[in-house]
Amino acid sequence: MKLFPSGHATHPQWRTAADLVLAQLRGQMAQPDYASAPSLGLLYVTDLFAEDGGRILDYLNESLPSVSNWSGTVGIGISAHNAEYFDEPAIAVMLCDLPADQYRVFSGLAPLPPVDAMGAPTEYQHAALVHADPSTHDLPDLVADLAARTTTGYLFGGLSSGRGATYQFAIGGQAARSAEDVERSSGVLSGGLSGVAFGESIRLVSRVTQGCHPISRERAITESEDNLLITLDGEPALDVLLSELGVSLDHPQEAIDAVRATLVGLASAGADGLRRTGDLGADVRVRHIIGLDPNRRAVAIADHPEAGMRMTFVRRDPQAARADLTRICAEIREELEPEEQSLEVATAMAAGEAEARMHPARRMAGAIYVSCSGRGGAHFGAPGAELQIVRHALGDVPLVGFFAGGEIARHHLYGYTGVLTVFASD
Structure with a gap:
């Protein structure tokens, strides 16, 4: 050729x-x-x-x-x-x-x-x-x-x-x-x-x-609804996010700035997700965080995650x-x-x-x-x-x-x- x-x-x-x-x-x-x-x-x-x-x-x-x-x-x-x-x-x-x-x-x-x-x-x-x-x-x-x-x-x-x-x-x-x-x-x-x-x-x-590079370990999505991440490894998704970012809703501007700089990497069960080398696998799809739900302690993302999928918080x-x-x-x-x-x-x-x-x-x-x-x-x-x-x-x-x-x-x-x-x- x-x-x-x-x-x-x-x-x-x-x-x-x-x-x-x-x-x-x-x-x-x-x-x-x-x-x-x-x-x-x-x-x-x-x-x-x-x-x-x-x-x-x-x-x-x-x-x-x-x-x-x-x-x-x-x-x-x-x-x-x-x-x-x-x-x-x-x-x-x-x-x-x-x-x-x-x-x-x-x-x-x-x-x-x-x-x-x-x-x-x-x-x-x-x-x-x-x-x-x-x-x-x-x-x-x-x-x-x-x-x-x-x-x-x-x-x-x-x-x-x-x-x-x-x-x-x-x-x-x-x-x-x-x-x-x-x-x-x-x-x-x-x-x-x-x-x-x-x-x-x-x-x-x-x-x-x-x-992007990961800023958290990989977790299983244990509960979701529409575009909401509700629980991760059985814990409220919002609590997990705030803990990983080291921020609190008691200081809303600091929390908002940190969340805006953060994205979610999704991988289906059995797919190439977060690798042992610490980088993202080819099957990871990065999506925006588009909102927080303090009442349900949930995180809204620009996708429709399903229970059984895996996710990692990432940044560009x-x-x-x-x-x-x-x-x-x-x-x-x-x-x-x-x-x-x-x-x-x-x-x-x-x-x-x-x-x-x-x-x-x-x-x-x-x-x-x-x-x-x-x-x-x-x-x-x-x-x-x-x-x-x-x-x-x-x-x-x-x-x-x-x-x-x-x-x-x-x-x-x-x-x-x-x-x-x-x-x-x-």
Whole structure:
């Protein structure tokens, strides 16, 4: 598998930004290490270009004849290589060179079919990249249903984000089911889910990185109701929270300040929760504390916890976020390293510095990184710092992505996380 061409640019005029991106793509497509005729395009634009999204998609589609399928969305920020764009109009594109029968663009107009009673999916339903509208009703259920339509149950992606209306992009050879659907679909969609489903022959290596660290031990949820944590290990949840934070309702302002800085990490029974190493497992979903109920001694959170689940009080922490991002990059590299390396592969694997040129021997054709809109440079200490960590660890792998209003991995919706997925060759 050759490297995926990619490009990114910012400019007040969308046409100029698109031309700058096209120049980068065409220059790479002419190089022997890069794919020359990729058929799938991933497009991410910042929310300042949201209203121009349809024109940008049409222009790129007309300018790249080999690319017949497109997927993507709008983000309050987007990323590419070691750069991130916030508060400026920008475009990022990556062109994926994949077998035509091993992927399919899907949307509400052309949803993935369910796995049949015998468990036999189509050839492209192994895993899926997902973009979702955050205002969609019953979104967690829709994500879980979509995961059930893949053989692995693995989704990766995130929720569109922006300061106004957000959209998704979906164009494919099977992206409409009828002539009426073709007429209605311009490739720019709102509401629901869309994305790309991939076949088993397309190797994907994906990891979730957490942006918080635990400030309490893990406890069992022993009683809950709707969005209330009522008892933890049999003790009133509010009493446990105040004890862990070392505050009292007798000093309300101090208590409120401490609670506002605290979140809850939830994990289902048997899932990867608080690890022995003291860090959060990949299955932990971080949720806000949205209220306290002194009468019932309960804590309200932005989720619906169930008895039997486990929880940990957590806080956001830039140092923990940097360390965990470095960890998942190392795990991806280790998974892709062959047991026996040729000199060429070993040399390429060792070149992880930011200035290192990406080499096909490193077995990574491209990557997608979906990070929480609350992360980025503001959380990591400097503009582009989050992406620089990825580049330092993986090398100059072609990468695009966006900053989401919520992240998707497996069948879960996350917050304050990053989801890094690499397209690898065997």
